[in-house]
Each structure stands twice: as C-alpha cells, then as structure tokens.
Amino acid sequence: MVAQRGRRNGPAPEPERAADALTESVAENGTGQAGAGSGAAASGTARAIPEAAVARLAVYLRVLSAMAEQGATTVSSEELSAAAGVNSAKLRKDLSYIGSYGTRGVGYEVQVLIGQIERTLGLTRKHKVAVVGIGNLGHALANYGGFPGRGFPVEALFDIDPDLIGVPVGGVPVSHLDDIPRVCAERDISIGVIATPPTAAQSVCDRLVAGGVQCILNFAPVVLQVPEHVEVRKVDLAVELQILSFHVARRMAGEPESRTSDGEADGTKDVVVS
Numbered sequence: 001m002v003a004q005r006g007r008r009n010g011p012a013p014e015p016e017r018a019a020d021a022l023t024e025s026v027a028e029n030g031t032g033q034a035g036a037g038s039g040a041a042a043s044g045t046a047r048a049i050p051e052a053a054v055a056r057l058a059v060y061l062r063v064l065s066a067m068a069e070q071g072a073t074t075v076s077s078e079e080l081s082a083a084a085g086v087n088s089a090k091l092r093k094d095l096s097y098i099g100s101y102g103t104r105g106v107g108y109e110v111q112v113l114i115g116q117i118e119r120t121l122g123l124t125r126k127h128k129v130a131v132v133g134i135g136n137l138g139h140a141l142a143n144y145g146g147f148p149g150r151g152f153p154v155e156a157l158f159d160i161d162p163d164l165i166g167v168p169v170g171g172v173p174v175s176h177l178d179d180i181p182r183v184c185a186e187r188d189i190s191i192g193v194i195a196t197p198p199t200a201a202q203s204v205c206d207r208l209v210a211g212g213v214q215c216i217l218n219f220a221p222v223v224l225q226v227p228e229h230v231e232v233r234k235v236d237l238a239v240e241l242q243i244l245s246f247h248v249a250r251r252m253a254g255e256p257e258s259r260t261s262d263g264e265a266d267g268t269k270d271v272v273v274s
C-alpha cells in the first residue's frame with residue numbers, strides 16, 4: 001500500500017479528528033516514502049513510528065485479538081512474532097515504538113498490548129467508511145463482513161449507475177454520486193474508499209473531501225490531488241505482485257534479501273512498500 005502525497009491548498013485540519021484517524025497515525029515524510037524516524041509520532045507516543053512498523057502493529061493487533069478470544073492473557077515475543085510472521089527482534093523494536101517492552105520471563109500482557117496498539121492506531125473510536133463505485137471491487141468491499149468488527153463500519157455506498165441507486169449491498173443502500181457531500185457529512189464518514197474507474201476518481205475524491213472525509217483509500221490507478229489535511233493511501237495489487245516477483249527473482253539468482261522501508265534486514269518477506 002502506498003501513502004500518496006498530491007496536495008492542494010485547503011482548510012486547516014480539525015485537530016481531534018485528525019489525531020484520531022487511522023492513516024494519520026502513521027509517520028509521514030511528505031514524499032510518500034516511509035522512512036525510519038520520519039514525520040509525526042503516532043498519537044499517544046513521543047516517538048515517530050516508521051510506516052512499515054505501523055502496518056505491522058495492525059498485524060500484531062489482529063493476532064493478539066485472536067489470542068485473547070482463545071483466552072490467552074500473556075504472550076511471549078517469540079509466540080507473537082511466530083504468529084505474526086515477523087522475526088522477534090523486529091517485533092520487539094516495533095513494540096518499543098509504543099513504549100511496550102514486556103516483562104522478562106513473562107512476555108506481554110495481551111489485553112494491555114491490545115489497548116496500547118489500539119490507542120496508537122487511533123482505534124479507540126469507530127471510523128465510518130463510505131465506498132464509492134459499487135462494481136466488482138466495491139461489491140466485494142461492501143459485502144466484506146470483516147470491517148465492522150475491526151472498527152470500520154461501512155455506512156454509505158455511492159455509484160453513478162441508475163440501476164444501482166437504492167439497491168442495498170451488504171445491507172446499505174447505494175446512494176447517488178451527487179449525494180456524497182451531504183450523506184458523508186450527515187453520517188460523519190471519516191474514511192472514503194474509491195473503487196471507481198480512474199477517470200472518475202478525482203471528482204469522487206473532491207466530493208468526499210467536500211463531505212468532510214479526511215482519509216481516502218484509493219484503489220483507482222491514479223494519483224489524487226487533495227488538501228493538506230486529507231490523507232490518501234493507494235492500494236495497488238499489481239505492485240504487491242511485482243514485489244513478490246522481485247523476491248522470486250532474487251531467490252533464483254541467489255542474491256541477498258532486501259531491506260524493508262524502515263531500513264531493517266528483511267528475513268520475513270513482509271515488505272511494506274509505502
């Protein structure tokens with residue numbers, strides 16, 4: 001996933017919303033590239049957190065939540081790192097960013113660590129999501145049941161196709177593109193997901209911003225221009241496939257492992273390109 005920086009001038013951020021938003025918890029360096037120690041510290045901590053570490057924190061949270069559901073109260077760094085597919089040195093470093101060092105011989109208290117990661121990721125409140133473009137991808141996103149439980153309820157859907165307007169998808173009726181600003185403002189949508197053709201993405205983005213949306217997840221293969229207070233992340237599965245291809249090519253050539261974007265040797269193949 002790529003943090004994207006196309007900026008337009010715009011109004012100043014609302015501090016309380018900006019501080020809460022998931023994607024604004026990540027480190028920024030103004031170039032779209034993550035780097036160790038760059039940019040803003042995640043909320044609740046004094047240290048900047050590399051964007052790749054933020055992505056791994058989300059993975060640790062998912063693993064810890066599953067462990068908690070199974071009744072675990074403590075977890076060692078070795079157990080957690082194995083379950084998350086990350087080496088334990090990297091895990092300990094990631095958790096040090098949020099001030100969590102564990103107890104020698106005991107490890108980490110699961111619920112305490114969950115709380116710390118949730119606070120760092122701004123997940124102590126729900127972030128309502130709107131999806132725009134209810135085609136193949138939009139349908140899949142709208143129907144996916146895994147978002148609400150992780151604090152991201154899908155509360156609005158938009159499209160331009162008259163055949164879709166008013167039709168419920170995943171229990172939410174599709175509204176018309178023109179209603180984006182009003183509906184997003186009324187429903188307090190904080191994250192907009194763009195799944196339209198690329199030609200439509202910028203105008204959709206402008207409407208989302210007009211509706212007060214401060215975080216955009218963009219699946220369309222286009223760079224969006226946004227005001228300073230709006231955070232954009234771009235998802236491109238082709239890039240992920242190219243990264244896999246890179247690893248296969250390296251392995252076949254017998255060349256050394258790559259380094260992650262936070263500058264660490266990567267023995268885990270969990271490169272996050274940002």
Ligand SMILES: NC(=O)c1ccc[n+]([C@@H]2O[C@H](COP(=O)([O-])OP(=O)(O)OC[C@H]3O[C@@H](n4cnc5c(N)ncnc54)[C@H](O)[C@@H]3O)[C@@H](O)[C@H]2O)c1
Nearest residue numbers: 133134135136137159160195196197198200220235236237
């Ligand atoms: N990032 C990725 O990894 C990835 C993967 C698949 C698709 N995509 C991209 O996601 C987008 C959607 O792909 P898809 O396969 O679902 O396409 P699709 O054609 O099935 O769906 C697009 C939907 O957008 C709607 N739409 C068109 N113009 C609109 C507008 N102005 N406002 C609102 N809705 C509008 C259409 O009516 C349609 O329902 C494309 O840009 C595609 O390139 C990205």
